[in-house]
Amino acid sequence: MEGxxxxxxxxxxxxxxxxxxxxxxxxxxxxxxxRDPRLRARLDDMQAxxxxxxxxxxxxxxxxxxxxxxDSVLERVAPVAPVRVVEPPSLWxxxxxxxxxxxxxxxWQAAAALAAVVLLLVxxxxxxxxxxxxxxxxxxxxxAGGAGMASIIDVATPEDTDAMIxxxxxxxxxIYVQGN
Numbered sequence: 001m002e003g004x005x006x007x008x009x010x011x012x013x014x015x016x017x018x019x020x021x022x023x024x025x026x027x028x029x030x031x032x033x034x035r036d037p038r039l040r041a042r043l044d045d046m047q048a049x050x051x052x053x054x055x056x057x058x059x060x061x062x063x064x065x066x067x068x069x070x071d072s073v074l075e076r077v078a079p080v081a082p083v084r085v086v087e088p089p090s091l092w093x094x095x096x097x098x099x100x101x102x103x104x105x106x107x108w109q110a111a112a113a114l115a116a117v118v119l120l121l122v123x124x125x126x127x128x129x130x131x132x133x134x135x136x137x138x139x140x141x142x143x144a145g146g147a148g149m150a151s152i153i154d155v156a157t158p159e160d161t162d163a164m165i166x167x168x169x170x171x172x173x174x175i176y177v178q179g180n
Contacts, residue, residue, distance in 0.1 A: 009039065017046050 004012070009032075015021045016029045033040050089097070102110050 010042075013039070013043050013046060017043065017050065 012021065012025065012029050016026065021029065033043060
């Protein structure tokens with residue numbers, strides 16, 4: 001290895017022994033090994049030393065009992081919070097969350113909706129009763145006590161008389177006959 005320092009040669013030999021050289025560097029080292037017996041002896045020493053160190057370390061590792069190693073490491077690690085299974089929130093809880101969001105961010109809309117509901121609850125029966133009253137008037141005369149207190153049954157009669165049967169809620173029956 002002409003032109004290279006001893007340190008560079010050591011680095012290249014170590015890389016060669018470990019299989020870390022590029023193909024071009026590998027070819028340069030092999031040519032130098034073929035020409036220089038001292039370089040070949042140095043490579044043999046490196047390989048023997050590496051084999052000795054590896055065997056020593058493996059022998060020491062075989063003598064150590066690693067059976068509780070994983071448990072001892074896990075004991076030293078900070079305990080992790082247990083995993084909680086979170087149940088989905090109930091329908092009532094979701095409604096409460098929705099209501100909180102609506103009242104928090106949409107106050108005017110919520111107030112308008114509430115006013116509309118109150119208006120329907122108060123004015124709705126009034127409108128309903130006024131429409132029902134109109135239809136009762138169309139049926140005939142209202143009796144004392146209001147609708148639902150009596151039922152009126154028309155009776156077919158000859159042309160010169162009118163008749164009605166009135167059943168009251170108390171059970172009284174009134175028969176009304178009028179002649180012309």
